Structure formats: C-alpha cells, structure tokens
Amino acid sequence: MGKRFDTLLFPGGFKKAFTLSYDDGVIQDKRLLELFEKYNVKGTFNIGYGVLGYKPEGPGPFSISKVEIEEVKELYKDQEVGGHSLYHSDLTSLGEPYMMYEILEDKQKLESLVEKPLQMFAYPFGLFNKNVKRVLKSAGYKGARTIRTTHRFDLPDDPFEIDPTCHHGDEKLMSLAGDFINSASLRPQLFFVWGHAYEFDKDDNWDVMDEFLAYMDANRQDIWFATNGELLSYLEAYKRLEYSVDGSMIYNPTCTDVEIVTSFTTKEVLKAGEITRIQDTLL
Ligand SMILES: [Zn+2]
Numbered sequence: 001m002g003k004r005f006d007t008l009l010f011p012g013g014f015k016k017a018f019t020l021s022y023d024d025g026v027i028q029d030k031r032l033l034e035l036f037e038k039y040n041v042k043g044t045f046n047i048g049y050g051v052l053g054y055k056p057e058g059p060g061p062f063s064i065s066k067v068e069i070e071e072v073k074e075l076y077k078d079q080e081v082g083g084h085s086l087y088h089s090d091l092t093s094l095g096e097p098y099m100m101y102e103i104l105e106d107k108q109k110l111e112s113l114v115e116k117p118l119q120m121f122a123y124p125f126g127l128f129n130k131n132v133k134r135v136l137k138s139a140g141y142k143g144a145r146t147i148r149t150t151h152r153f154d155l156p157d158d159p160f161e162i163d164p165t166c167h168h169g170d171e172k173l174m175s176l177a178g179d180f181i182n183s184a185s186l187r188p189q190l191f192f193v194w195g196h197a198y199e200f201d202k203d204d205n206w207d208v209m210d211e212f213l214a215y216m217d218a219n220r221q222d223i224w225f226a227t228n229g230e231l232l233s234y235l236e237a238y239k240r241l242e243y244s245v246d247g248s249m250i251y252n253p254t255c256t257d258v259e260i261v262t263s264f265t266t267k268e269v270l271k272a273g274e275i276t277r278i279q280d281t282l283l
Pocket residue numbers: 023024084088124125
C-alpha cells in the first residue's frame with residue numbers, strides 16, 4: 001500500500017459534527033425544544049431525577065423550576081436524555097456508596113422513564129475525579145461532559161472528559177460558529193455547545209440562541225447534527241475498526257457503518273459486520 005492518511009468522517013461523509021448539551025431539566029427547556037425543532041438540531045438534556053418537579057419558593061428574577069416527571073418522556077422524545085446525578089450533588093465530595101447511589105439511582109429511574117439505556121452524563125457543577133469516572137463507566141455510560149471551555153473543535157481524547165467548545169453565552173459564540181462553518185481542516189471537527197435553558201430568561205438572550213441555531217441550520221449541508229450519545233456511539237464504532245497489517249483490509253465488527261477517507265481523497269464506507277478491501281494507493 002502507498003502512503004495513507006486515514007481520517008474519520010461522520011455519517012453522510014461529513015468532516016464536521018454539531019451537538020448541544022443542556023442541563024438540569026428546567027421548565028425553560030420547553031421553549032428551547034421549540035427552537036431545536038424549528039431548526040432541526042440535536043442535543044442531550046441532562047437530568048437529575050430526584051429534583052424533577054422541584055419548584056423553588058419565593059420571588060426571583062428568573063425561575064429554576066424543573067419539569068415534571070410525567071412530562072419527561074414526551075417532552076424530550078426527539079432528543080437524548082442524559083444523567084446528571086439524582087440530587088445534583090458534588091460527586092467528588094461523597095463517600096463512594098452514596099456517590100454510586102447518586103449515579104445509579106438517577107440512571108435507573110431515567111431509563112425506566114424514557115425506556116432506553118442512558119449513554120451520556122454531565123458532571124454536576126462540572127466536578128469529577130477518577131473515582132467518579134470509574135463508577136460512570138461501570139454504570140454503563142459511554143461518556144461525560146465537563147464545563148471546561150476549549151474554543152476548539154477537537155474530538156474528545158477521553159469520552160469521560162468531553163470539554164465543550166463553548167457555552168451559549170460565550171461572547172465568541174458567533175465567531176466560533178463562523179470559524180467552524182468556514183474551516184477547511186482535513187481533520188474531523190466537532191462543535192459542542194452547552195448551557196442551561198433558564199439562563200436565556202436570566203440573561204434575556206433567547207434571540208442569541210435563535211440567531212445561532214438559524215445560522216447553523218442555514219449551513220447544515222456538510223455537517224452531521226447529532227445528540228451527544230449518537231456522537232459517542234459513532235466514535236466508539238470507529239475506534240473498534242480492525243486493520244490488517246498491510247492496511248489493505250479493515251474489519252468493522254460493530255453494527256454501525258463507519259465512513260473514513262484514505263489517502264486524503266478516497267472515501268470508504270466500512271459496512272457494519274464486513275471486511276472492506278482498501279484500494280491500493282499510488283505514492
Ligand atoms: Zn446542573
């Protein structure tokens with residue numbers, strides 16, 4: 001085989017992926033979901049089951065009330081539900097049995113609500129350590145999101161430390177969106193935006209989100225729009241590809257078709273469960 005430069009492509013043969021992540025299951029998710037539907041975008045809503053239905057008392061400039069348990073399945077049916085710990089605790093502060101309970105009870109309760117295994121978790125307050133990561137893996141999660149802004153479009157090295165590109169309130173949001181759309185990088189690029197929907201009331205900036213999602217929608221022709229879990233499942237399938245020593249064969253042992261580009265230009269669809277013969281390349 002000649003010189004190779006194998007690179008992941010997202011489903012559809014795209015080099016770019018866009019995903020969103022919103023925390024806490026607040027009542028403003030309803031308005032945000034209308035925007036998601038309007039612009040046909042995908043994301044993950046991370047919920048602490050134990051605080052669903054919680055309605056804080058007293059006057060305030062904005063509400064952080066949570067949606068009701070009975071609303072969850074229908075409300076988020078076109079998006080992904082992720083875990084966020086049962087009572088939104090600092091998981092790094094707890095003894096292991098209770099930390100495990102916070103993670104497992106939240107996951108089990110949400111799974112029986114939405115009737116599917118949960119794949120994605122968001123660290124409450126962004127706080128985690130290696131024990132929390134280990135328990136999340138044992139609980140069957142595929143990955144977890146931090147709150148560390150990167151202002152970059154790299155794929156995560158560690159699926160349990162997914163650092164988002166930026167928060168939706170970031171002053172660079174639209175310039176990052178422009179950079180992402182206009183990027184001609186040969187490497188796969190991921191634009192990952194997170195936040196809390198109550199912040200749109202608090203900061204009176206629903207128009208910012210409307211403008212941002214409209215821009216992403218208008219430029220969607222070469223971008224894969226995915227939930228966090230869809231993204232992680234795809235990256236997992238990519239990592240499981242099995243190469244022959246001479247590079248002429250690639251076996252895809254998963255149930256997901258995986259697309260790659262070899263030698264800069266040749267697109268290959270590696271079919272689920274099949275061995276693909278890679279064309280010889282000229283030096
Ligand atoms: Zn939270």
